[in-house]
Amino acid sequence: MTRTALLAPLIGALALAAPPAQAEEGKRVQITGEVIDTWCYFSGVMGGPDAVVGSAHHTCALWCAAGGIPVGVLAEDGTVYMVVKWDGGADVTTSDTLLTVQSHLITADGVHFERDGVNYLLVEEVVADQGITNLTHEDYGPVPPFAIPDPNG
Amino acid sequence: MLRTLALLAATAVATTVAATPALAEGDFSAGSEAKEWGLFGEEKARFTATVTDAVCALTGDCPEDCGAGARQMVLIRDADGAMIIAAKNTQPAFTGATVDLAPYCGQSVEVDGVMVGDPEITGQPTRIYMVQTVRAEGGEPAKTNRWTKEWRAAHPDAPKGPWFRNDPRVTALIGKEGYLGLGLETDAAFIEEWF
Numbered sequence: 437m438t439r440t441a442l443l444a445p446l447i448g449a450l451a452l453a454a455p456p457a458q459a460e461e462g463k464r465v466q467i468t469g470e471v472i473d474t475w476c477y478f479s480g481v482m483g484g485p486d487a488v489v490g491s492a493h494h495t496c497a498l499w500c501a502a503g504g505i506p507v508g509v510l511a512e513d514g515t516v517y518m519v520v521k522w523d524g525g526a527d528v529t530t531s532d533t534l535l536t537v538q539s540h541l542i543t544a545d546g547v548h549f550e551r552d553g554v555n556y557l558l559v560e561e562v563v564a565d566q567g568i569t570n571l572t573h574e575d576y577g578p579v580p581p582f583a584i585p586d587p588n589g
Numbered sequence: 590m591l592r593t594l595a596l597l598a599a600t601a602v603a604t605t606v607a608a609t610p611a612l613a614e615g616d617f618s619a620g621s622e623a624k625e626w627g628l629f630g631e632e633k634a635r636f637t638a639t640v641t642d643a644v645c646a647l648t649g650d651c652p653e654d655c656g657a658g659a660r661q662m663v664l665i666r667d668a669d670g671a672m673i674i675a676a677k678n679t680q681p682a683f684t685g686a687t688v689d690l691a692p693y694c695g696q697s698v699e700v701d702g703v704m705v706g707d708p709e710i711t712g713q714p715t716r717i718y719m720v721q722t723v724r725a726e727g728g729e730p731a732k733t734n735r736w737t738k739e740w741r742a743a744h745p746d747a748p749k750g751p752w753f754r755n756d757p758r759v760t761a762l763i764g765k766e767g768y769l770g771l772g773l774e775t776d777a778a779f780i781e782e783w784f
Contacts, residue, residue, distance in 0.1 A: 474676060475717070478706040480628055481626070495770075502683075502756050502758055506674065516713065520647070526642070529658065529687050549647045553713075558644070568771055578768065578769075587780060
């Protein structure tokens with residue numbers, strides 16, 4: 437049986453079915469916000485949302501990004517965008533440049549999709565990087581507390 | 590190409606089955622053996638789904654291996670076609686689910702875990718998934734605990750201890766910018782005051 441013959445029922449089913457999700461277009465956007473760790477933000481595992489952003493949570497954000505947890509951009513209006521492309525590439529968990537902007541306030545051009553309550557951002561280009569501006573360590577100290585090893589042992 | 594078609598089929602069938610809005614997680618808690626973590630809005634969720642990566646599901650750019658752990662992974666739930674982002678594996682070690690799910694790329698699986706996220710706390714409807722086990726058709730449930738094993742295999746000379754204390758990418762950045770990310774001078778002053 438040829439590959440075409442094998443695929444024929446599948447193609448037929450597709451023709452009859454409702455349009456697949458891929459048909460939906462993303463929307464061009466420019467988002468300004470802080471690069472955050474989405475697991476800690478949504479799960480509360482390290483505390484409330486205000487404690488798991490900024491300088492207090494910077495080391496944890498590095499760990500989570502390096503560990504492959506989705507990186508997000510927390511926009512000025514409070515919306516979190518899941519970064520699934522960075523600098524136009526989809527290999528986000530191995531991106532060194534994505535790691536270097538953890539906790540930074542950035543402005544990114546990209547494409548936005550919303551699916552089932554989750555906002556996805558395909559970043560094409562970072563057009564501004566203001567570094568870390570959210571000095572949460574002044575209020576919370578390191579989050580989690582062991583993020584900075586105690587120099588006294 | 591074949592993976593793209595398979596995903597299209599899964600999505601299309603799910604879309605046809607589910608003309609109704611996405612079901613609540615409570616509808617998927619039956620039979621779940623997921624461990625509770627006490628997280629915001631936590632609900633157990635066990636369901637069947639097709640494994641794929643987020644960029645594939647959104648744009649149709651679908652490598653055969655879902656990026657082999659480098660792309661963020663999603664689950665297209667059979668019952669309602671909902672696209673669930675798999676943000677976390679089961680290890681309490683700052684580890685995501687990409688490495689654990691990529692081997693199942695394009696496959697139909699049963700997953701067990703917890704959905705988390707509380708709209709009243711975060712001000713948005715976003716909920717994300719911690720996948721704790723994955724079971725391929727005809728197989729046994731496998732714990733999602735591959736990440737640290739693969740990291741150790743990739744870093745055979747790393748010192749003993751948690752991966753996150755020894756990861757060269759992380760330690761290089763902390764060595765350059767400090768634990769707070771604000772520079773070594775700011776770091777030193779804070780550490781002296783805090784401890």
